[in-house]
Ligand SMILES: Cc1cc2nc3c(=O)[nH]c(=O)nc-3n(C[C@H](O)[C@H](O)[C@H](O)COP(=O)(O)OP(=O)(O)OC[C@H]3O[C@@H](n4cnc5c(N)ncnc54)[C@H](O)[C@@H]3O)c2cc1C
C-alpha cells in the first residue's frame with residue numbers, strides 16, 4: 001500500500017501520523033510550515049474529557065449532552081457519542097506521550113471552561129495547545145527517524161488526484177503538492193487525510209487564528225467535488241482585541257474570574273449582560289454574549305464601544321491566573337487592565353462547518369478523509385470551548401484507525417512493501433507524471449481579491465443576519481466573480497456562494513446562526529444539516545437529515 | 556509617521572543578495588514590522604525610493620502574535636520576530652531587514668531552518684519510555700515545551716553553526732522537557748547525546764537568554780538539564796530536590 005498522505009501538521013495531522021506509525025503504517029506529513037507554526041499552538045484554555053477527577057461525579061453522558069445541546073442538536077450524534085466516550089482515553093494517551101497537563105499526585109486536574117457545568121477541561125497554564133503540540137512533535141520525531149513518518153514541511157497542497165471510473169464515482173489516487181522552497185511539484189499516491197485547519201483566510205485579518213490557514217484547501221477540494229456542510233456556522237468570540245494584522249483573543253477566563261462587560265449609556269457604564277441575564281450574567285454562552293454586544297451598541301443612547309472591566313479583580317487573580325493576559329494587553333494596547341477597562345469586540349474564532357464526514361471521518365469521495373477544524377462533524381451549530389482540540393486529536397486518530405482497519409481487512413502486506421521502498425525510489429516514483437495532468441502550480445488568488453471577498457462575506461455573515469444583507473452580499477459576490485482572474489479565485493467564489501446560500505436557506509436561528517428575520521429555532525424543518533456540493537459545474541446547497549438518534553430531548 | 560525599510564533581498568534561483576529601500580507611512584503607534592510587510596505587499600503598486608518597481612517581498616508568518624516563531628529575521632542587525640518588532644521602538648530613520656545569517660537563504664527574508672529539526676532527530680530527542688512526571692519537575696517540563704524553534708538563539712550564539720557538532724539552545728530546550736520526564740534508566744542515551752551536542756559546546760555566556768523572544772528561562776533549564784545529566788542532582792534549579 002502507498003503511504004497515507006496527511007495535509008496539515010497541527011493537532012489533527014500529527015495525531016493521525018503518530019497513530020498510523022504506532023500501527024506500523026507509513027505516512028507523508030505535508031504542511032505549509034513546520035508544526036510549531038500551526039494554529040494549534042495558540043490554543044490556551046484546554047481540552048475536555050469526563051475524567052471526573054474533581055469529585056463532581058461527571059460522566060461521559062453529561063459531556064455528550066453538553067456537546068449536543070451546545071451545538072444546537074445539529075452535530076452527528078453517533079460521532080459525538082464516540083468522541084465523548086473516548087475523550088478520557090484520548091487525554092490519557094496525550095499524557096502518556098508526555099504532555100505536562102497540570103497534575104497533582106499524578107492525577108490530571110480539571111477546570112471549568114467553555115460554558116460546561118462541570119470541571120472537565122485538562123490544561124497547562126495558558127498554553128495548553130502549545131504543550132500538547134510539543135509532545136506530539138517529539139513523539140512524531142521518533143517515527144520520522146525510523147522513516148515511518150516523512151515530513152514535507154514547506155509544501156503547499158495543490159489538488160487531489162482524482163480518477164473517475166466508468167461507474168461514475170470519483171476515487172482519490174493521491175495528492176499533488178508544491179515545494180515552496182524549490183518550486184518543484186510532487187505527486188504522492190495513496191489515501192489522503194485532510195487536516196488543514198479552519199478557513200481563516202476567507203476572512204483575512206478578522207479571525208483569531210493564523211494566516212497560514214488560508215482556506216485554500218477547502219476551496220479547492222470543494223471545487224473538486226468534496227461535499228461541505230454547515231458552512232453558515234461561524235463562532236464569534238465575544239472578547240477579542242484588534243492587533244496589528246489580526247484579532248487577538250481575550251480568554252474567557254477574564255470573565256470567569258469576574259470581568260464585566262459594559263457600554264457607556266447616557267455617560268454612565270451600563271453592565272448590560274448583568275441586567276439582561278441576572279443568573280449567568282457575563283458568562284452566558286459565546287454566541288449570546290456576542291449577539292448582545294452587537295445589539296447593545298445599536299441601542300438608543302449607547303456609545304458604540306463595549307468595554308471589558310477587570311478592575312475589580314484581586315491582585316492574587318492577576319498574579320496566579322491572568323498574568324499572561326495582563327502582559328498581552330499591556331503589550332498590545334499599552335493599557336493595564338488592572339486599572340483601566342479595555343475596549344473589546346467580537347471576532348471570528350472557530351469554523352464549525354467544513355468538510356462533511358461520517359463518524360469514521362470519511363468524506364463523500366473514496367480515499368479522502370478529513371479531521372480537525374477543517375471538518376464539520378462534532379460541533380454542530382456551535383462548539384464548546386475545549387472540544388475542538390479534543391475533536392482534532394480524536395478525529396486524526398479515528399481516521400487513521402479506520403484506514404488501518406480497512407487495510408487489514410483487505411489483507412495487504414504492508415510491512416513487506418514498506419521495507420522495499422527506499423526514500424529515494426519513492427521520491428522518483430512520486431515525481432513521475434500521471435499522464436496528461438499539468439505539473440504547473442496554479443496562480444495564486446490576489447491579496448486584493450481575497451480581501452474584497454472577505455469584506456463582503458463579513459458584512460453578510462455577521463453576528464446578526466437577515467435575508468436582505470445575505471442577498472446583498474450574494475449580489476456583490478456575483479459582481480466580483482466577473483473580475484476573477486484564475487482558478488483559485490473562482491474556487492473562492494464558489495465557497496463564498498456556498499456559505500451565503502447555507503445562511504440564506506436556514507430560515508431560523510440556531511447556535512451561531514442568528515437571523516433577526518427568523519429569531520426562533522424551528523426543529524421541525526431545520527434540525528438538518530446544510531450540505532453544499534459542487535458537481536457537474538452545479539453548485540447545490542440542500543438540507544439533509546441527521547443520521548442517528550440523539551437519545552435526548554433537544555430542549 | 557514614516558520609516559524607510561532597507562530590505563536585503565534575494566531571488567530564489569539567484570546567488571546574489573541586493574538591498575531595496577522602501578518608504579512606509581503608518582499611523583498606529585503599535586505598528587509592527589510584520590504588519591508593515593503585509594501592507595507593503597498589499598499595495599497595488601510597489602515602488603522603491605527611486606521609483607523602481609518592487610516585487611512581492613517574501614517572508615514567513617503565521618500567528619502574528621509572537622507564538623509560532625515563523626517570522627524570525629534580522630531587524631537592524633538583531634535577531635527577532637517581525638510581529639514582535641514595533642516600528643516606533645526604533646529610533647533610527649531606517650530599519651534594516653535581513654534574513655537570519657546562520658541558515659541557507661531560500662529567498663528574500665525566508666531561510667531554511669531544517670537543521671534545527673535534523674539536530675533534534677540526530678539527538679534522538681523523544682521519550683524512549685513512559686513519562687514519569689514528578690511534581691517538582693512540572694515547571695521545567697512546561698518551560699521546556701515552550702520553544703518556538705525560531706532560531707534566534709542560534710543566530711546570536713558564537714558557538715553554533717549549521718552542520719556543526721554544537722546544537723545550541725533550540726535543541727536544549729525541547730530536550731530539557733524530555734530529560735525531565737524520563738526515568739533514570741531511560742534517560743541514559745539522551746544524556747550521552749546531551750553531553751556531546753549541548754553541554755560540551757556551550758560557553759555559557761548566555762547571550763542566547765536575552766534574545767529568546769519567548770523569554771524562556773534558558774538559564775534555569777540549562778542548569779536543570781546539566782544537573783540531571785552531568786552534575787549532581789542537588790544543583791537543580793527548577794524544583795530542586
Ligand atoms: C487563539 C485560539 C485559542 C484556542 N483555544 C482553544 C482551547 O482552549 N481549546 C480548544 O479545544 N480549542 C481551542 N482553539 C481551537 C483549536 O486550537 C483548533 O481548532 C485546533 O487546534 C485545530 O487543529 P487542526 O489540526 O485542525 O488545525 P491547525 O492546527 O490549524 O493546523 C492546520 C495545518 O494545515 C496546514 N495547512 C493549511 N493550509 C495548507 C495548505 N494550503 N497546504 C498545506 N498545508 C496546509 C498548516 O500548515 C497546518 O499545519 C483555539 C483557537 C485559537 C485560534
Ligand code: SF4
Pocket residue numbers: 711712713714715723724756757758759760761762763764
Ligand atoms: S550560552 Fe553562549 S554558547 Fe551557550 S548556547 Fe547560549 S550563546 Fe551559545
Ligand code: SF4
Pocket residue numbers: 624701702703704705706707708709724725728766767768769770771
Ligand atoms: S530557545 Fe527561544 S530563541 Fe531559541 S529557538 Fe527556542 S524560542 Fe527561539
Ligand code: FES
Pocket residue numbers: 589615616617618619620621622623624625626627636637638639
Ligand atoms: S508570525 Fe508567529 S511569531 Fe511572528
